[in-house]
Amino acid sequence: xxxxxxxxxxxLRYVVSKGWFPQLEVLVTPQIPTSSKDKxxxxxxxxxFVVDEIKGxxxxxxxxxxxxxxxxxxxxxxLKGLMLQEDAERGICILxxxxxxxxxxxxAANLGVILLTEEEIDTYSNATGVIRDEPIACMADIENWxxxxxxxxxxxxxxxxxxxxxxxxxxxxxxxxxxxxxxxxGLQLSGELSPDKKExxxxxxxxxxLFIHATSVVVSRIFTGYLHPERKQxxxxxxxxxLYGGRDAxxxxxxxxxxxxxxxxxxxxxPDLTLPEWDRFLNLVxxxxxxxxxxxxxxxxxxxxxxxxxxxxxxxxxxxRKCNEYRHILKYSIMGAEYFIKATxxxxxxxxxxxxxxxxxxKKQKGEENSKDATYSLRRKESDxxxx
Amino acid sequence: MDTSDRLNDRSILAARCHxxxxxxxxxxVTEFEALTEIGMAVRLALHIRGLPDVDFQVLKQVSQYxxxxxxxxxxxxxxxxxxxxxxxxxxxxxxxKKVIPTVPYYDDLYDRMGEYATTQRxxxxxxxxxTYLVDRLSESPEIVDSLKQRCGAESKLxxxxxxxxxxxxxxxxxxxxxxxxxxxxxxFSENGEVxxxxxxxxxxxxxxxxxxxxxxYQGYPLSIIEAKKNIGEIEITDGQIxxxxxxxxxxxxxxxxxxxxxxxxxxxxxxxxPYSNSLGPKKxxxxxxxxxxxxxxxxxxxxxxxxxxxxxxxxxYKLRYDLKLGKATTEFAEQYRNLxxxxxxxLISIGGRYYHFEIIDTPENNEALEIAYDxxxxxxxxxxxxxxxxxxxxxxxxxxxxxxISSNDLRRRESVKLSHQEQLNLEALFVGGxxx
Numbered sequence: 120x121x122x123x124x125x126x127x128x129x130x131l132r133y134v135v136s137k138g139w140f141p142q143l144e145v146l147v148t149p150q151i152p153t154s155s156k157d158k159x160x161x162x163x164x165x166x167x168f169v170v171d172e173i174k175g176x177x178x179x180x181x182x183x184x185x186x187x188x189x190x191x192x193x194x195x196x197x198l199k200g201l202m203l204q205e206d207a208e209r210g211i212c213i214l215x216x217x218x219x220x221x222x223x224x225x226x227a228a229n230l231g232v233i234l235l236t237e238e239e240i241d242t243y244s245n246a247t248g249v250i251r252d253e254p255i256a257c258m259a260d261i262e263n264w265x266x267x268x269x270x271x272x273x274x275x276x277x278x279x280x281x282x283x284x285x286x287x288x289x290x291x292x293x294x295x296x297x298x299x300x301x302x303x304x305g306l307q308l309s310g311e312l313s314p315d316k317k318e319x320x321x322x323x324x325x326x327x328x329l330f331i332h333a334t335s336v337v338v339s340r341i342f343t344g345y346l347h348p349e350r351k352q353x354x355x356x357x358x359x360x361x362l363y364g365g366r367d368a369x370x371x372x373x374x375x376x377x378x379x380x381x382x383x384x385x386x387x388x389x390p391d392l393t394l395p396e397w398d399r400f401l402n403l404v405x406x407x408x409x410x411x412x413x414x415x416x417x418x419x420x421x422x423x424x425x426x427x428x429x430x431x432x433x434x435x436x437x438x439x440r441k442c443n444e445y446r447h448i449l450k451y452s453i454m455g456a457e458y459f460i461k462a463t464x465x466x467x468x469x470x471x472x473x474x475x476x477x478x479x480x481x482k483k484q485k486g487e488e489n490s491k492d493a494t495y496s497l498r499r500k501e502s503d504x505x506x507x
Numbered sequence: 508m509d510t511s512d513r514l515n516d517r518s519i520l521a522a523r524c525h526x527x528x529x530x531x532x533x534x535x536v537t538e539f540e541a542l543t544e545i546g547m548a549v550r551l552a553l554h555i556r557g558l559p560d561v562d563f564q565v566l567k568q569v570s571q572y573x574x575x576x577x578x579x580x581x582x583x584x585x586x587x588x589x590x591x592x593x594x595x596x597x598x599x600x601x602x603x604k605k606v607i608p609t610v611p612y613y614d615d616l617y618d619r620m621g622e623y624a625t626t627q628r629x630x631x632x633x634x635x636x637x638t639y640l641v642d643r644l645s646e647s648p649e650i651v652d653s654l655k656q657r658c659g660a661e662s663k664l665x666x667x668x669x670x671x672x673x674x675x676x677x678x679x680x681x682x683x684x685x686x687x688x689x690x691x692x693x694x695f696s697e698n699g700e701v702x703x704x705x706x707x708x709x710x711x712x713x714x715x716x717x718x719x720x721x722x723x724y725q726g727y728p729l730s731i732i733e734a735k736k737n738i739g740e741i742e743i744t745d746g747q748i749x750x751x752x753x754x755x756x757x758x759x760x761x762x763x764x765x766x767x768x769x770x771x772x773x774x775x776x777x778x779x780x781p782y783s784n785s786l787g788p789k790k791x792x793x794x795x796x797x798x799x800x801x802x803x804x805x806x807x808x809x810x811x812x813x814x815x816x817x818x819x820x821x822x823x824y825k826l827r828y829d830l831k832l833g834k835a836t837t838e839f840a841e842q843y844r845n846l847x848x849x850x851x852x853x854l855i856s857i858g859g860r861y862y863h864f865e866i867i868d869t870p871e872n873n874e875a876l877e878i879a880y881d882x883x884x885x886x887x888x889x890x891x892x893x894x895x896x897x898x899x900x901x902x903x904x905x906x907x908x909x910x911x912i913s914s915n916d917l918r919r920r921e922s923v924k925l926s927h928q929e930q931l932n933l934e935a936l937f938v939g940g941x942x943x
Contacts, residue, residue: 274685276685296940299938299939299940300939300940301939302935302938302939303934303935303936303938303939303940304935304939306931306932306934306935306938306939307931307932307935309931310681310682310683310684310685310928310931311682311684311685312684312685313684313685313686313707314684315684316685319685372937375937376937379933379937383925392937392938394938395934395938464700464931466683466684466704466708467753467757468708
C-alpha cells in the first residue's frame with residue numbers, strides 16, 4: 120500500500136485533470152553516490168510535468184504529509200531545497216493540519232511553495248478548474264499505480280524496469296541520456312517481455328511513455344535551436360550531440376564502440392554510433408518539430424493505455440478525448456511506438472496492440488462525428504489524411 | 508518419427524556426433540569420449556572421401572590445422588576409420604606412411620560410421636542425451652522447460668548437458684517472451700531469433716511442422732501459401748503464415764525474391780541454411796546461388812505466365828549437363844534475371860522479348876546447380892560441412908601445408924562470436940551506458 124494514500128490519490132487526480140504528466144514516488148539519490156549500494160536520500164511523493172514551450176516541461180513537486188506534528192514552514196523550506204536540486208519551479212505541500220499560520224503560507228509562497236491543508240485540496244482544485252467526481256483516467260487512479268508496482272513482485276526479471284521507473288530515469292543528467300537509457304533498458308528486457316501478459320503490455324507502455332517524454336525535451340531543444348533543420352544531416356548531427364552529451368563525449372564513445380566491434384565484426388567499415396533504427400528516430404524527431412507542444416502531450420495517452428491494462432475495467436475515454444483535442448498526438452504515439460518497439464527488438468505484437476488501440480480511438484471518433492457538427496468532421500478528416 | 512526412434516537410425520547418430528564435434532572444435536568435454544571419436548572420424552572421412560592416397564604427415568597437419576583434430580588423436584582416428592573399412596593404411600614397421608581413402612559415397616558414410624558406433628563403441632548417458640538434444644533441436648528450437656520434461660532425463664544430468672552444450676557452442680540459449688529457448692546453431696544460426704521467438708509464441712510443434720513442410724517443398728512461394736494456406740498437402744495456419752511473412756520482412760537474412768510483371772514480387776521460402784555458422788564466404792555464396800536457381804525454377808513451375816515448368820528436376824538436370832535450356836521464351840528475362848546478377852548464367856536475346864538462358868561454366872556454378880538439385884530432390888543439400896581449403900591442402904605435399912600453416916596471411920583468425928543476447932547487451936551498453 121502506498122503511504123499517505125488519500126492525499127496522493129487526490130493530488131494524482133488533480134495533476135492528471137490539469138493535463139500534466141504524473142509520476143508517483145520518485146526516489147532521490149545522491150548526485151555523486153559514494154556507497155556501492157544504491158541508497159536513496161528521500162523521495163518525491165508526486166512529480167508533475169507541465170508542458171512548456173521553451174524547456175519542454177516545467178516540474179512541480181508535490182509533497183504529502185500525514186503527520187500532524189510536521190511544521191508547515193519546515194516542510195516548505197525542505198521542499199524548496201528539493202526543488203532546487205530537481206530544477207523545479209513550483210512545489211505544493213499538503214499537510215494534515217486544521218490550520219496553517221498565515222506567515223508560514225506567505226513565506227512559503229515567496230519560495231514558490233503552496234501550502235495546503237487536506238481539507239483545502241478540494242477548494243484549490245475547484246478554484247483551478249478541475250472536475251473532481253467523475254472518473255478521469257486510469258493513470259489518475261492510485262489503485263492502478265499500486266497494481267503496477269505489485270506486478271513487479273511477481274516477476275523479478277523485470278525489476279530493472281521498476282527501478283528505472285522510480286529512480287533511473289529521473290536521475291539522468293539530461294533528456295538525451297534519459298532517452299538513450301530507456302532504449303538500452305528496452306534492449307536488455309526484450310527477451311523477458313511477453314505480449315500475452317497484461318502487466319508486460321503495461322511495462323512496455325510505461326517505458327514508451329518515458330521514452331517519448333525524454334525525446335520531447337530533445338525535440339524542444341532542437342526546435343528552439345534550429346526550428347526546422349533543412350537538411351537531414353543537420354538534424355542528425357545536432358541530435359547526436361544532444362543525445363550523447365556533446366562532441367567530446369560522443370567521439371569518445373564512438374571510438375570505443377568501434378574498437379570493440381572490430382573484434383567481432385571483421386568485414387567492412389564499421390558504422391558510427393547512433394541509436395538503433397536511426398533513420399526512423401530522425402523521422403520521429405523531425406515530425407515532432409511540426410508541433411512540439413503536442414509531442415510533449417503524447418506521453419500522457421501512452422501511459423494511459425498502459426495503465427488501462429492494470430485497471431479492472433478498460434476505459435479509453437481519456438485517450439479518445441485527448442486525440443480529439445490535439446490533432447498530432449495520435450500520429451506521434453504511433454510513430455513513437457513503431458520506433459521504440461522496433462529499436463528495442465521487442466515482440467512485434469506489442470506494436471500491434473498499441474497501434475490497434477490508438478487507431479480504434481480514431482474509428483470511434485469517426486462514428487461519433489456523423490452525429491456531431493461539420494466543423495468537427497472536417498477536423499477529423501484532416502487527421503485521417505495523416506494515416507493514409 | 509520421434510527423436511528417440513530417429514536416433515536408432517545409425518546414420519543420424521553419426522551425423523549428430525559430427526555436428527556436436529564440429530561446434531566443439533578444440534573444446535574438450537570430460538564426459539565425451541565415443542561421441543568425440545565418432546565425430547572426428549566423420550569429419551576426417553568427409554574430407555578425404557574421393558581423394559587419392561594421402562601422406563600421413565600431411566594428413567596429421569591438415570587435420571589439426573583445418574579440422575580441429577588434435578595431433579595426438581589423428582592416428583587413433585585413422586585406425587578407427589581403418590576398422591570401419593573407410594581407409595587402408597600403408598605402414599613401415601609401426602609407422603603409418605600413407606592413408607588410402609575408401610570412404611563410401613552418399614549417406615553410406617554416415618550409415619557405416621553409425622553402424623561402427625553402435626557396435627564397437629558404447630555411448631554413456633551424457634553422450635546419449637547430447638545426441639538426443641541435438642537431434643531434437645535440428646528440427647526446431649525448443650522451450651528449455653518443455654525439452655527437459657520431454658527428454659525425461661534426470662534434472663541434474665539435463666542441466667549439466669545443457670551447460671556443456673552452451674559452453675561447447677553446439678547449443679545456444681536465449682530469452683524470448685520471458686522463456687528460455689534453446690536451439691542448435693548448426694541449423695538455426697541463420698534467423699535463429701525469428702524462429703526462437705516463434706517457438707516462444709506458438710510452441711515448437713508448430714515451427715517443426717512448418718519447417719518440415721518447407722523442407723518437403725524447398726523454394727515454395729509465400730504468396731501461394733498465403734492464398735491456399737497449405738504447402739503441398741500440409742495445411743498451414745495463420746500463425747505459421749505470420750512467421751513466414753516475418754522471415755521475408757524483418758529477418759536478417761531474407762529469402763530470395765523474384766519480381767515479374769505478371770505475378771509481382773514473390774518470396775521463395777527455404778529452411779535455414781545448414782552449417783551457416785561455420786560456412787566460409789565462398790560456400791555461402793554458392794548456397795545463395797543454389798537457392799536463387801531453385802527460386803527461378805519454382806517461379807516457372809508455380810507462377811508462370813504461359814510456359815509452365817512441369818519437371819523442376821529435369822530443368823536443373825538440363826542446366827547442369829547441357830548448360831542451357833532448350834528453347835527461348837518471353838518469360839526467361841524476368842524469371843532468370845537474378846541468376847544473371849549473381850553471375851550464375853546469362854540471358855541471350857534472340858529478338859523481340861525472347862531470350863535464351865545459359866549457365867556460365869565455372870566450378871562454383873556447377874556446385875550451386877548440384878545443391879539446387881539436392882534441394883529440390885531431397886529437401887536438403889549435402890557437403891555444406893566440407894572445408895574446401897582442407898581438401899585442397901590434403902592433396903599437396905608436406906612443404907606446401909607447412910607453408911600454409913606458418914603463413915601469417917593465411918592463418919585463420921579466431922573471431923569472437925556473440926550470441927543474440929550478448930549483442931543486445933553490448934548495444935545497450937554503448938547506447939545507454941551503465942543502467943541504474
